[in-house]
Amino acid sequence: DTGVSQDPRHKITKRGQNVTFRCDPISEHNRLYWYRQTLGQGPEFLTYFQNEAQLEKSRLLSDRFSAERPKGSFSTLEIQRTEQGDSAMYLCASSRGQDLGVEQYFGPGTRLTVT
Amino acid sequence: DQQVKQNSPSLSVQEGRISILNCDYTNSMFDYFLWYKKYPAEGPTFLISISSIKDKNEDGRFTVFLNKSAKHLSLHIVPSQPGDSAVYFCAAQWGGGGADGLTFGKGTHLIIQP
Helix, strand or coil: CCCCEEECCEEEECCCCCEEEEEECCCCCCEEEEEEECCCCCCEEEEEEECCEEEECCCCCCCCEEEECCCCCCEEEEECCCCHHHCEEEEEEEECCCCCCCCCEECCCEEEEEC | CCCEECCCCEEEEECCCCEEEEEEECCCCEEEEEEEEECCCCCCEEEEEEECCCCEEEECCEEEEEECCCCEEEEEECCCCHHHCEEEEEEEEECECECCCCEECCCEEEEEEC
8 A cells, every 4th residue: 555654543642741653655745744633623734844844834733743754755743741632633644746736645644642 | 713614514415416515715815725535534535626716627526616706615526426425624725835734624524315
């Protein structure tokens, strides 16, 4: 299967712990996006990369959130000092090129539960 | 404030009939609009898109209409099939700095009745 993959699929953590999620995009895609989806809402854009460069990070929800894509391939999203309000589905998407309207392919998401 | 609005949380349609899903937006800077379909426990799947310079785009059973003056778009599915039962998200993209992240509505749950 050559789609977008995310790991883990589910994560349960205690409040105050740090968590890291991984996303592997489709191999020839140079753009990688992170979104968060809470219950009853659509996905909310957080940040994106073109190759290894993070081109937009002002939408990250707080300074506890950070993302990397060190070699322009896989990406990680880290949340430090998790809070109960961080419980959500975290989605990764990738796309080829930088044209408008280019389809973003989504992974299955990582569901985070903070207890 | 929601920049992309889907005001119908759910819609029930009989199999074989037309499904019409609506979406309104407030930001006139949006340049592209996309529709995604989502099944439970899966990520959203792209359906169809439309540029702001067009008013219609068609792909098989799916047609998207854009009324830029009303800041309104709609997705028509005809004929509706049982496999179309899913949550449909309208999304918009601003092209000011290149292809940025998408702004999504809250979704409409489409239920196709046999």
